[in-house]
Amino acid sequence: MTDQAAVIDRIPADTGWSELRRFFKTQTVGAVSLTVILLFILVAVAAPLIAPYDPISQDRASFLTGPGGAHLLGTDDLGRDMLSRIMHGAQISLYVGTLTVVLSLVIGSIIGVGAGYIGGAVDATLQGIIDAVMSIPPLILALFVASLLGPSITNVIFALSVLTVPRFARMARGEMQRIKSEDFVNASVALGAGRIRVMVRHGLPNMLPSLIVISSLGYGQVIVAEAALSFLGIGTPPPEPSWGLMLSQGTTYFQTAPWLVVFPGIAISLAVLAFNLFGDALRDFLDPKLVR
Amino acid sequence: MLQVIVRRLVYGFLILNIMTVFLFLVIRLIPGDPVRVQLADAAVSQERIDELTAQLGLDKPLWEQLGSWYAGAVRGDFGMSFSTGRPVGSVIAERLTLTIELTILAVVVAVLLGIFVGVISAVRRNSLLDNVLRVGAVIGLSVPNFWLGLLMITFTSTVLQWVPPLSYRGLLEDPVQNLTQMLLPAVALGVALAASVARLSRSSMLEVLGSDFIRTHRAKGVSERAVMFRHGLRNSLIPVLTLIGIQIGGLLGGTVILEQIFALPGLGRTVFEAVNNRDYPLLQVCVLLYGAIFILVNLAVDVSYGWVNPRMRKAD
Numbered sequence: 001m002t003d004q005a006a007v008i009d010r011i012p013a014d015t016g017w018s019e020l021r022r023f024f025k026t027q028t029v030g031a032v033s034l035t036v037i038l039l040f041i042l043v044a045v046a047a048p049l050i051a052p053y054d055p056i057s058q059d060r061a062s063f064l065t066g067p068g069g070a071h072l073l074g075t076d077d078l079g080r081d082m083l084s085r086i087m088h089g090a091q092i093s094l095y096v097g098t099l100t101v102v103l104s105l106v107i108g109s110i111i112g113v114g115a116g117y118i119g120g121a122v123d124a125t126l127q128g129i130i131d132a133v134m135s136i137p138p139l140i141l142a143l144f145v146a147s148l149l150g151p152s153i154t155n156v157i158f159a160l161s162v163l164t165v166p167r168f169a170r171m172a173r174g175e176m177q178r179i180k181s182e183d184f185v186n187a188s189v190a191l192g193a194g195r196i197r198v199m200v201r202h203g204l205p206n207m208l209p210s211l212i213v214i215s216s217l218g219y220g221q222v223i224v225a226e227a228a229l230s231f232l233g234i235g236t237p238p239p240e241p242s243w244g245l246m247l248s249q250g251t252t253y254f255q256t257a258p259w260l261v262v263f264p265g266i267a268i269s270l271a272v273l274a275f276n277l278f279g280d281a282l283r284d285f286l287d288p289k290l291v292r
Numbered sequence: 293m294l295q296v297i298v299r300r301l302v303y304g305f306l307i308l309n310i311m312t313v314f315l316f317l318v319i320r321l322i323p324g325d326p327v328r329v330q331l332a333d334a335a336v337s338q339e340r341i342d343e344l345t346a347q348l349g350l351d352k353p354l355w356e357q358l359g360s361w362y363a364g365a366v367r368g369d370f371g372m373s374f375s376t377g378r379p380v381g382s383v384i385a386e387r388l389t390l391t392i393e394l395t396i397l398a399v400v401v402a403v404l405l406g407i408f409v410g411v412i413s414a415v416r417r418n419s420l421l422d423n424v425l426r427v428g429a430v431i432g433l434s435v436p437n438f439w440l441g442l443l444m445i446t447f448t449s450t451v452l453q454w455v456p457p458l459s460y461r462g463l464l465e466d467p468v469q470n471l472t473q474m475l476l477p478a479v480a481l482g483v484a485l486a487a488s489v490a491r492l493s494r495s496s497m498l499e500v501l502g503s504d505f506i507r508t509h510r511a512k513g514v515s516e517r518a519v520m521f522r523h524g525l526r527n528s529l530i531p532v533l534t535l536i537g538i539q540i541g542g543l544l545g546g547t548v549i550l551e552q553i554f555a556l557p558g559l560g561r562t563v564f565e566a567v568n569n570r571d572y573p574l575l576q577v578c579v580l581l582y583g584a585i586f587i588l589v590n591l592a593v594d595v596s597y598g599w600v601n602p603r604m605r606k607a608d
Contacts, residue, residue, distance in 0.1 A: 131307050132308075132311040132583075133311075135541075135587050136311065136579060136582060136586070137541040137543075137544040137545035137582050138545050140563060143564075143567055144315070144579050146567075148319065220434065224436045232552065233568075247442065251442060251553070254445065254450075255450055261439075268439060272434040272435075273430070273433075276434050277430065
């Protein structure tokens, strides 16, 4: 038994790098969107170094200047440089997106795996709660929770997690139910594997691909939701340069300074597009059955 | 079929009740007392705070508060709105129709546009037009609806020198003005759904067109147009219906922000105002109502399966 396990261990598994190479070869759109995502992360992390101006300091002398010249994407009504603000805005989107997705991934899969494994009344109750929470339109639920908590970046993360956790939990629950009845799990139980082992060693690794896919798709939705909340004034508080907040400040001047509305929107759309396309490509890549 | 409808109605009702309890608990368990928050800016004495708390019943145990809320709700009394001082029910009644109209218009725009684009894509598959439309659909999926709304207003006001009329008129009051006001927000709201409808109807149409019964129809000499529309399109509608049920949540959420941008006094606007005024009795009922609309739309989707596909009428 142990000998066999040792032999199996020695079979060269697909390494991360070879998988990545295969992804780049087979999924052109996915590769491009992954590059955009990496670029987005790079800009966000390096924003303080590469942004031409301070995103918050005001320059009353050059307010509402159009794109081009010293300010590549123009300035807003307080003379703040739009390019620098968009770069720093990426930081907020990245921060909120990453923390929300990681938090929901952890909490959602714990709830989902538990419910899927235990089944019965616990599962039925949880299913009811998940259905109820998911029947509230996402933005409405986020507004509701965010308004109770008050505007701050941490509260935005909490509010957005309330809407993403049920989605992760539902996915993990379905996967756990499927995995639970697989032959290899029955074999493992027959050999004496306990509950925790089945859930952690068999459940989680086998549902990882699905969880990664919904993480990527969810990331895009979280970015939009953060922008929407900030746009409504219930998300990231000013003077932080959140993309949604920039859009809402731009609405006052859209007739005279359309660039205030155009550029932050492009940033949001591009980031969301990249995460959506990457998620789609990842799904095709991880589930070969779907490829025609 | 009737059995399915009844079962779904019962489950929907159950879900709505879980939602009620969930919202009720979230409001009361999250730190931040509604009365204190509401009175935060005014210098108010402790007695006044106690008085208001008692008036709103917030000093009673949770289960008693929930009980009295239900007791009122079954009589159509949803409590008083903090900010307007009027019954929640009457505040909402004035504003619900606008949001329902906006949602219906957006779904109609999405389905017509989406199916039109999807069918063209499927019929001309792998052509330049198909590729352009497919890229357009992917972009349409990722563009936030509120940005689209802002762009539309920016475009019409700067390039076309036209701004939608500001004071809102009801559909029955003044149909022409009402529709000119609703058109832009409905399109902005519907684009994302249109994009996914286009993607889905393209692929399901291609799938149906590749199936055996279509080949049989072609072989017996049915015209290409009839094959496409009577057989191809009709059979690819089912997944589109499912999609509407799934995506209606995102669309309903979008009404909050678009009603704000286009100055429309609907339910979404009410949610926004209730949030800003910390008007929890009003907010709670608005959120519940959105949940109810979501559940009803999904019920309607389930029922309409039977209408599109006669086989499902017999199934349990």
